[in-house]
Structure formats: structure tokens, C-alpha cells
Amino acid sequence: MDNYNNRRTVNPDTAGLNKFFVKVYQYMAMALLVSFVTAYIGVKFFAQQIAAIFTNPIMSLVMFAVMIGFVYLFSKRVYSNPGAAFGMLMGYSVLNGATFAVIGLSFDVATIGMALAGATALFAGMAIYGYTTKRSLASWRGILFGAMIALIIVGLLNIFFFNSLVYLVTAIIGVIVFAAMTAYDMNTLKSMYFQFSESGAGATAEQGLAVSGALNLYLDFVNIFLYLLQIFGLGGSNND
Known part of the structure; x- marks a missing residue:
């Protein structure tokens, strides 16, 4: 999301x-x-095909590139055509679901449940903080995006040169980064909503902001869940 100014909003439209x-x-x-x-459909009906895709490092990179392409196209269309961007969000969710199918094949239910509960609690707490704080969190932007790039690079390298310690440390840092990103995204969305309202940007722009915000928060939650799963799963992977 773009930076925003730190101007206070007079008589904010709280109901809106x-x-x-x-x-x-x-x-x-x-x-x-x-x-x-x-993910459920994948585990139930296409387990072998999905396992074949994601156990191949090259195919994993191809899937990663496709998902990055979805996000790029989404960012180009979200404000000019929110309807198309919403369709892309749903398409992206399907691709992510294929990744979740691998989780269902690799981890037991208890481990997945712990990661999901932890992600929900952490996401909710940081989202509330980002929404209620009177501070601008814009200064976090550079650090968070730099950390995200580092996580992506290390994660990709670890596909080919796996190291369990790197895996664990990356997961812990990932949880911290995306928890902070949740607060940042909520804080930014709140400020941008007021900016759009004050400028009279219109319903289309506001709808685009809602779809864009949904994707950002979806990614925050999913990444917190996946990194917690890596931490909990070190001792609870399903190898049957």
C-alpha cells in the first residue's frame, strides 16, 4: 500500500x-x-497430483511465479476495475488452496489446529492494535518490506539447500514480520479510507480499497498460519 500523510482527520466518519x-x-x-x-478437494480427490507438483522444486517455483503474477495483475486492476480484481482475489485463493492441500497431506490435524488457533489469535490482536492505535505506523513500511524480501529469498534458497535451523529461524522471524504487517495494513487501510472520503474519491475507489485491503490481510493471516505451522510442525509432521 502507498504511504499516506499523518494529517489527523476532523470528525471522522466512524460509521462509514x-x-x-x-x-x-x-x-x-x-x-x-x-x-x-x-485444499479439502485437493486432499480428497487429487492428492497424488498435488504431491507430485509440490515435491518438484521447479514446479514449486513455477507456482510461486504464477501467484506473483496474479498479485501484480491484481494491483494494476484493483482501483480501475474492482470487480475484476475481486475475481482475481478468488482465483488467487484457489491457487493458495492447492498449497494448503500439501499441508493437509504433510501435517496431522492437531498440528494444523494449533497453527490455525495461534494464527487467529495473533492476527486478531495485531489487527485490533493497528485499528485502535492513534499512532501512524507508516515508518514501519521500509523495515517490513525489506524483511519480507529477505524471507522470500531465504525461503527459496532453502527449497534447494534445506537446513532445519534456517527453517526454524526463518519461521520465527516470519511470524514476527507478518504480525507486524497485520497492524501496519490495518492502520494504513484506516487512514486511506479517511483520505478517500475527504477527497471524494467515489464508490469505485472505495470498493477497490476494500478488495485490496482484503488481499493484504488475507496474505498476512495466511503467512502467520504457514510460519506457525512450520514451527509447530517440526515435531509433528505426518510422515505416514
Whole structure:
């Protein structure tokens, strides 16, 4: 998301803000539901095909590149055509669901449940902080995005040169980074909503902001979940 100024909003439209965030979380919930349904279908009916794709490092990189492409196209369309961007969000959720299917094949239910519960609690706490704090969190932007790039690079390298210590340390740092990113994204969304309202940007721009915010928060939650799963799964992977 873009940086925003730190100007205080006079007489903020609290009712409109709450309505806006209800929409954001509805979209996010839909994306998560699509991902989990896709994962269930994958585990139930396409386990061998999905395992073949994600146990091949080259195919894993191809899937990663496709997902990055989805996010790039999404960012180009989100404000000019929110409807198309919403469709891309659902498509991206399906691709992520295929990744979640691998999780269902690799970890036991207890480990997945612990990671999901932990992710939900941590995400909720940081989202509340980002929403309620009176501070601007814009100064976190550079550190967080630099850390995200480092996590991606190390994660990709560890696909080919696996090291369990690097795996664990990366997971711990990942949880911290995406927890902080959750607060940052909530704080930024709140400020941008007021900016859009003050500037009279219109319903289309506000809808685009809601879809964009849903994707950002979806990614925050998913990454917290995946990194917690790596931590919990070190002693609880399902090798049967």
C-alpha cells in the first residue's frame, strides 16, 4: 500500500469506517473459505497430483511465479476495475488452496489446529492494535518490506539447500514480520479510507480499497498460519 500523510482527520466518519471494514473482512473470509475448500478437494480427490507438483522444486517455483503474477495483475486492476480484481482475489485463493492441500497431506490435524488457533489469535490482536492505535505506523513500511524480501529469498534458497535451523529461524522471524504487517495494513487501510472520503474519491475507489485491503490481510493471516505451522510442525509432521 502507498504511504499516506499523518494529517489527523476532523470528525471522522466512524460509521462509514466500520461499514468499510465489515466489507473488507467479508471479502477476506470469502478468500479464506475458497482456499480451505480447495485444499479439502485437493486432499480428497487429487492428492497424488498435488504431491507430485509440490515435491518438484521447479514446479514449486513455477507456482510461486504464477501467484506473483496474479498479485501484480491484481494491483494494476484493483482501483480501475474492482470487480475484476475481486475475481482475481478468488482465483488467487484457489491457487493458495492447492498449497494448503500439501499441508493437509504433510501435517496431522492437531498440528494444523494449533497453527490455525495461534494464527487467529495473533492476527486478531495485531489487527485490533493497528485499528485502535492513534499512532501512524507508516515508518514501519521500509523495515517490513525489506524483511519480507529477505524471507522470500531465504525461503527459496532453502527449497534447494534445506537446513532445519534456517527453517526454524526463518519461521520465527516470519511470524514476527507478518504480525507486524497485520497492524501496519490495518492502520494504513484506516487512514486511506479517511483520505478517500475527504477527497471524494467515489464508490469505485472505495470498493477497490476494500478488495485490496482484503488481499493484504488475507496474505498476512495466511503467512502467520504457514510460519506457525512450520514451527509447530517440526515435531509433528505426518510422515505416514
